[in-house]
Amino acid sequence: xxxxxxxxxxxxxxxxxxxxxxxxxxxxxxxxxxxxxxxxxxxxxxxxxxxxxxxxxxxxxxxxxxxxxxxxxxxxxxxxxxxxxxxxxxxxxxxxxxxxxxxxxxxxxxxxxxxxxxxxxxxxxxxxxxxxxxxxxxxxxxxxxxxxxxxxxxxxxxxxxxxxxxxxxxxxxxxxxxxxxxxxxxxxxxxxxxxxxxxxxxxxxxxxxxxxxxxxxxxxxxxxxxxxxxxxxxxxxxxxxxxxxxxxxxxxxxxxxxxxxxxxxxxxxxxxxxxxxxxxxxxxxxxxxxxxxxxxxxxxxxxxxxxxxxxxxxxxxxxxxxxxxxxxxxxxxxxxxxxxxxxxxxxxxxxxxxxxxxxxxxxxxxxxxxxx
Amino acid sequence: xxxxxxxxxxxxxxxxxxxxxxxxxxxxxxxxxxxxxxxxxxxxxxxxxxxxxxxxxxxxxxxxxxxxxxxxxxxxxxxxxxxxxxxxxxxxxxxxxxxxxxxxxxxxxxxxxxxxxxxxxxxxxxxxxxxxxxxxxxxxxxxxxxxxxxxxxxxxxxxxxxxxxxxxxxxxxxxxxxxxxxxxxxxxxxxxxxxxxxxxxxxxxxxxxxxxxxxxxxxxxxxxxxxxxxxxxxxxxxxxxxxxxxxxxxxxxxxxxxxxxxxxxxxxxxxxxxxxxxxxxxxxxxxxxxxxxxxxxxxxxxxxxxxxxxxxxxxxxxxxxxxxxxxxxxxxxxxxxxxxxxxxxxxxxxxxxxxxxxxxxxxxxxxxxxxx
Numbered sequence: 001x002x003x004x005x006x007x008x009x010x011x012x013x014x015x016x017x018x019x020x021x022x023x024x025x026x027x028x029x030x031x032x033x034x035x036x037x038x039x040x041x042x043x044x045x046x047x048x049x050x051x052x053x054x055x056x057x058x059x060x061x062x063x064x065x066x067x068x069x070x071x072x073x074x075x076x077x078x079x080x081x082x083x084x085x086x087x088x089x090x091x092x093x094x095x096x097x098x099x100x101x102x103x104x105x106x107x108x109x110x111x112x113x114x115x116x117x118x119x120x121x122x123x124x125x126x127x128x129x130x131x132x133x134x135x136x137x138x139x140x141x142x143x144x145x146x147x148x149x150x151x152x153x154x155x156x157x158x159x160x161x162x163x164x165x166x167x168x169x170x171x172x173x174x175x176x177x178x179x180x181x182x183x184x185x186x187x188x189x190x191x192x193x194x195x196x197x198x199x200x201x202x203x204x205x206x207x208x209x210x211x212x213x214x215x216x217x218x219x220x221x222x223x224x225x226x227x228x229x230x231x232x233x234x235x236x237x238x239x240x241x242x243x244x245x246x247x248x249x250x251x252x253x254x255x256x257x258x259x260x261x262x263x264x265x266x267x268x269x270x271x272x273x274x275x276x277x278x279x280x281x282x283x284x285x286x287x288x289x290x291x292x293x294x295x296x297x298x299x300x301x302x303x304x305x306x307x308x309x310x311x312x313x314x315x316x317x318x319x320x321x322x323x324x325x326x327x328x329x330x331x332x333x334x335x336x337x338x339x340x341x342x343x344x345x346x347x348x349x350x351x352x353x354x355x356x357x358x359x360x361x362x363x364x365x366x367x368x369x370x371x372x
Numbered sequence: 373x374x375x376x377x378x379x380x381x382x383x384x385x386x387x388x389x390x391x392x393x394x395x396x397x398x399x400x401x402x403x404x405x406x407x408x409x410x411x412x413x414x415x416x417x418x419x420x421x422x423x424x425x426x427x428x429x430x431x432x433x434x435x436x437x438x439x440x441x442x443x444x445x446x447x448x449x450x451x452x453x454x455x456x457x458x459x460x461x462x463x464x465x466x467x468x469x470x471x472x473x474x475x476x477x478x479x480x481x482x483x484x485x486x487x488x489x490x491x492x493x494x495x496x497x498x499x500x501x502x503x504x505x506x507x508x509x510x511x512x513x514x515x516x517x518x519x520x521x522x523x524x525x526x527x528x529x530x531x532x533x534x535x536x537x538x539x540x541x542x543x544x545x546x547x548x549x550x551x552x553x554x555x556x557x558x559x560x561x562x563x564x565x566x567x568x569x570x571x572x573x574x575x576x577x578x579x580x581x582x583x584x585x586x587x588x589x590x591x592x593x594x595x596x597x598x599x600x601x602x603x604x605x606x607x608x609x610x611x612x613x614x615x616x617x618x619x620x621x622x623x624x625x626x627x628x629x630x631x632x633x634x635x636x637x638x639x640x641x642x643x644x645x646x647x648x649x650x651x652x653x654x655x656x657x658x659x660x661x662x663x664x665x666x667x668x669x670x671x672x673x674x675x676x677x678x679x680x681x682x683x684x685x686x687x688x689x690x691x692x693x694x695x696x697x698x699x700x701x702x703x704x705x706x707x708x709x710x711x712x713x714x715x716x717x718x719x720x721x722x723x724x725x726x727x728x729x730x731x732x733x734x735x736x737x738x739x740x741x742x743x744x
Contacts, residue, residue, distance in 0.1 A: 046617060054458070073671055074646065081643045223684030270452045271476055274446065301446055302468065302480030 001066025003037045003127045005058070007101075009179045013045050013056045014076045016232055019202050021047040021072040029115045030150060032069035033076075035089070037062045044148075046119055047072060053119035053235040054206070066091055070112040078106055085110040091224045106190040119235050124225065126187045129163055133207055133216045139170045139181040140204045142359050146179035147197035158194035158239040160246070163187050171246050172197055178246060178362040189333035190221075193220050194239040203227055203234055210321070235366050237271070250362060254341035254350060256314035258288060262338050266330040268306040273323040274298040282323040283366055288342070289316045297323070300335045319345045320368035329361045373438025373463040375409045376705070377430070379473075385428045386448045388581060388604055391574050392419040392426040401487040404441035405448075407461070409434045419444060420493055424571045425491035426578070438463055441483040446714040447471075449732040450478055464564045466523040484593040485662050491607050494598065498591040499543060499561045501535055505579055505588045505601070511542045512576045514704050514731050518551035519544035519569035530566035530611040532618070535559050543618050544569060549697045551704070565592050576597055600624040601706055622734060625724060626713035626733040628686035630660060634710050637665075638702040640678040644669040645695040647676045655738055661688045671697070691717045692740035701733045 003283035017033055034046040043060040046053065068091045078099055079087065088100040092107065099106040099242060140159070148156040153174075162169040167184045207216055219226045220238070227234040269284060276282045276297040287294040288310075295306040319342060329351050330338075340348040345368070351361040389405055397403060406418040418425065418689040450471060451459065460472040464479065471478040512531070520528040525546070527743075534541040539556045558641050579588055582602035591598045592610070599606040641656060648654045648669040659666040660682075667678040691714060701723050713722040717740070723733040 071673065077646050078643065079641070081646065083639070093578070103640070103679045105677045106643075106647070106674060107676075108647075109672070116652065267453070268457070272480075274449050274453065275478070275480075300481070301443065302478060304479075305477045307475045 001037050001068055002064035002089070003033070003043060003060045003062045004086045004088050005043060005060040007079065007082050007087050008341055009058055009060075011076075013058055014072075014079060015207055017045045017047045017054045017056050018072050018076055019204050019206060020047040020049055020052045020054040023073075025049060029069065029117075031071055031073070031112055032111045032116065033072045034067060034069050034113060034116045035063050039065045046116070048117050048119050048235075051115075051196065052202060055119065055235070057231045057284060060221060064090075067099055067113045068095070068117050069113050070097055070108060071111070074108060078108070092226045092322040111170070122224055122235070126221050126226070127163075127191060127219060129168070129185075129187055131168075131185075131216045131218060131328070133213065135209075136184055136216050137204055137208060139168070139183060142181040142202050143170045143172040143179040144197040144200050144204075145172075145328050145332060146174060146361075148174035149198075150174075155194055155232070155239055155243055157196055157198070159197050159200055160192060160194050160243040162192050162300065163189045165190055173244065173246065173362075176206045176322070176364050178249070179329070179362040180246065180250075180362075182357055182359070191220070192243065193225060194241070194243050195236055196239060199236055203236070206212075206232060206234060230248065236314060240316050248320040249348075250360065251341075251343060251348060251350065252300045254343055256288060256312065256317050256342040258293065258313075258338055258340050258342075259311040259354065260293060260308065261310075262330055262333070262335055264308055265338075266327060268308055269323050269327055269330070272304050272306050274328070275299045275302055276323050277301075281366055283320055283368070284323045284326075285318060285320050285368055286313060287318050289331050317342050317345060318368070319349065320366040321349070324368055325363050329363065332361075333359060355368040373407070373440055373459070374411050374436035374460045375415060375432045375434045377415065377432040378462050379451060379454050379459050380458065381430055381432075383448075383452050384432055386444075386451055388578055389417045389419045389426045389428050390444050390448055391578060392421055392424045394421040395445075397421060401441065401483055401489075402694060403443055404483045404488065404698050405444045406439060406441050406485060406488045406562050408439040409437050414459065418488070420489050420491050420525070420607075422489065423609045424574060425489075425604055427491065427605040427607070429603045435464075439485045441485050441488050442468055442469055442480060443483070450480070463604060482609045494596055494607070495593045496594050497596070497668070499535075499563060500589060500591045501540070501557075501561060503540075503557075503590060504553065504586045505515070505582075507555055507583065508580060508588050509576055514544045514553040514570050515544040515551040515721045516569040516572050516576075517544075517700050517704060518546060518733075520546035521570075522546075527566055527611055527615055528616070529568055529570070529611040531569050531572055532615040533565050533567060535563050535565075537562055543615070545616065545734075546620065548694070548736050549701070550621070551701075552618065552622075552648060552732040553728055554731070565597060566613070566615050567597060567608055569613060571608055576610070578606060622721075622732065623713075623715060623722065624722060626686075626715050628660060628684065628689050628714040630665065630685075630712050630714075631663060631683040631709055631726065632680065632712060633682075633706055634702055634705070636680055638699060638708075639679055641695050641699055641702070643675050644678050645699070647671045648676055648695050649673075653738055655692055655740070656695045656735070657690060657692050657701075657740055659690050660684060689714050689717060690740070691721065691737040692722070693735060694738055697735050701735065704733075706733060 036044045046055045090098045095110045160171040170181045207229040213232040217228045225236045277299045284297045291309045293308040339352045348362045381571045402729045408416045418427045462470045467482045532543040542553045579601040584602040589600045649671045656669045663684045665680040711724045
């Protein structure tokens with residue numbers, strides 16, 4: 001294998017592909033990046049942690065075809081620090097790679113290319129949907145934070161993607177809150193897949209870095225999803241199992257409805273949280289009375305009272321929350337105004353847009369003692 | 373105590389003063405900031421970890437004089453997150469402080485103001501020198517990194533400031549390298565003080581943030597130094613003991629002299645360091661031969677050869693270094709070209725400017741085995 005390639009192009013590609021390299025693997029080959037130079041002038045870089053695989057193609061000047069696996073971190077560090085000129089990369093004896101520019105010459109030890117997993121081993125029965133990239137990124141941002149981060153919790157570390165003929169729903173929950181994002185779009189498919197929220201966040205970064213602004217194409221079978229963005233192919237192992245029937249837990253009747261200013265509420269809760277350290281549940285109390293929303297909190301270090309004007313219909317109410325769960329929701333959306341719906345102080349609160357149903361959040365309250 | 377003050381002014385002042393607050397103290401009062409409102413409309417904020425004390429004055433609207441100590445982190449977090457409007461701060465019963473804006477009201481527990489250390493307890497026999505602020509900052513930057521970071525090493529955690537009638541020298545060393553910065557200036561003093569390098573770096577930050585561009589005035593007695601920057605007074609406990617007689621260890625005769633391009637050398641060594649992980653001493657080898665400087669390094673992961681054109685007078689030489697110590701020097705100065713002087717492969721290397729004597733660095737070599 002022998003090719004030359006611009007330092008900048010290679011750095012950018014390595015930055016993308018290395019997102020699939022995990023440092024915590026017990027399989028040494030997974031610390032590597034597979035470089036394959038083909039006689040048609042294409043260099044293909046691949047990396048995989050078995051759950052997430054990334055493949056990126058680029059045009060280079062191939063003098064000799066072949067393939068080699070190099071250590072991802074070392075190779076990326078070297079390429080990043082080389083001057084912005086053409087770099088010669090050549091396979092040498094004993095599985096080593098030569099990296100050469102005008103004044104620098106590295107010889108690094110490689111890994112066995114044969115041991116690299118075949119990431120393109122994909123079944124045939126793929127269904128395909130096409131997403132406006134901005135909408136896809138937005139739906140990930142609106143939902144993925146609500147998934148469980150506890151790997152022992154099974155399927156709820158994932159985000160459900162529910163593809164229906166007239167739209168797509170994305171849903172994540174962790175037992176304390178739930179996020180639902182909806183987008184209308186015509187599909188010929190009717191399927192459900194669950195993708196790890198952690199991987200979806202990586203996907204979000206990769207498609208954000210792509211310079212191509214066209215749609216994001218997603219193909220999926222029973223076990224894998226393949227996402228195409230620019231010259232990058234992202235292969236994801238889907239999570240197996242039945243996702244929670246989320247529609248059943250959304251309350252339909254709500255006694256108290258308030259319309260609040262999102263940025264102002266976020267700032268007030270951020271301040272109130274500074275004293276919300278009683279125990280570990282960041283407890284804040286919302287007092288909904290007439291047209292005033294009062295947020296209180298206290299700890300050994302003091303107490304705070306925040307006030308906000310709001311529009312209210314229905315009953316007055318006092319309800320406690322873990323401030324983190326409310327702030328997460330308020331940060332995930334961009335709307336100036338939001339609708340919050342409540343039933344009692346022990347039933348979940350719903351957060352929605354003023355109009356439409358593009359998202360819906362459900363937050364469980366925290367019981368507050370009567371002397372709080 | 374009762375005053376109002378703009379949120380922005382108070383945030384900026386807290387940012388400065390809190391640099392003297394340590395979280396690792398066993399004395400609870402040192403986690404506090406003393407606020408003193410005087411009837412002349414001055415608010416004085418003070419903080420201290422006993423080694424470093426900072427006092428900042430500002431004009432506020434004082435309604436009632438008095439003083440109170442508040443927890444630095446909590447108080448700063450609250451003030452920072454309040455909207456940019458006027459804040460009312462008032463002492464309430466049981467040593468609590470009320471913090472109030474239009475829609476927010478905090479009551480926080482304070483500490484006993486009587487317990488706060490008297491940071492202005494300073495002897496009378498002060499000598500004074502005046503520094504161009506940019507020069508002072510530059511001399512700190514050029515030297516402080518070379519001081520020892522091992523608190524058990526005594527005086528060498530400090531930077532020597534040697535005030536002589538025709539100039540000031542600053543010197544730091546840690547047993548592996550030494551940094552000397554010199555500046556010509558007329559002084560009426562002839563004294564030596566040693567200041568903790570860690571504290572000097574804090575001082576550098578504080579005077580960099582000051583908007584006033586006038587000179588930095590330094591007053592010092594046998595035990596303390598007081599630095600004035602804008603409305604900030606920085607009081608430093610000096611280190612006690614005799615500093616190493618540094619002039620004795622600078623070699624005067626050097627066989628080999630080379631002039632190199634600093635940015636190019638820095639980049640080459642940064643790249644070579646990627647493979648300089650044999651043991652823990654980041655070993656790189658410099659081969660000085662004719663007009664070519666070759667830098668090599670190796671580890672189990674591979675090897676690297678970097679080449680640089682240089683100007684040389686004197687003997688050819690091979691010498692090993694801990695790459696970190698060379699890079700630290702190359703990053704501390706801005707000169708395009710530098711002079712490096714060597715005697716043998718086991719004696720220190722000197723790094724100087726091409727002209728003048730504004731700085732001088734001494735770096736100990738690492739012995740290289742013959743088969744390296």
